[in-house]
Amino acid sequence: MAKNTNRRKKTEDRIEKRERAMIEGILEGSPDGIGVVVIRLDCGCRKMAAVARDGEPASKLIIYRDLSDSVCDQCKNDNGSYMRVTESFIHWVDEPSEEEKKKIYLKVLGHEEVH
Numbered sequence: 046m047a048k049n050t051n052r053r054k055k056t057e058d059r060i061e062k063r064e065r066a067m068i069e070g071i072l073e074g075s076p077d078g079i080g081v082v083v084i085r086l087d088c089g090c091r092k093m094a095a096v097a098r099d100g101e102p103a104s105k106l107i108i109y110r111d112l113s114d115s116v117c118d119q120c121k122n123d124n125g126s127y128m129r130v131t132e133s134f135i136h137w138v139d140e141p142s143e144e145e146k147k148k149i150y151l152k153v154l155g156h157e158e159v160h
């Protein structure tokens with residue numbers, strides 16, 4: 046019931062357990078990453094990439110499907126088209142200023158942070 050952890054909890058709740066493992070793996074290999082872009086697709090696949098402070102990718106874009114070695118047929122065809130994105134956000138590990146966050150969001154996702 047610690048009220049002062051609400052903000053943190055809100056961020057944490059957005060991340061699913063299985064996504065967290067991926068995020069940690071991505072960040073391990075991306076020392077420049079200050080956050081990870083999480084893109085959820087309507088088919089259940091996910092796209093993720095670390096992002097650097099300047100808004101440039103800090104890792105390769107990873108696309109994966111839960112409990113599967115390969116992505117679904119739809120993603121094989123369209124490579125996880127942006128048309129099918131259901132949710133996209135950045136999970137920060139080294140949270141920059143609001144101003145920087147805004148810039149990075151626009152650069153990486155083409156929109157501002159949606160709460």
Ligand SMILES: [Zn+2]
Nearest residue numbers: 088090117120
């Ligand atoms: Zn898919």
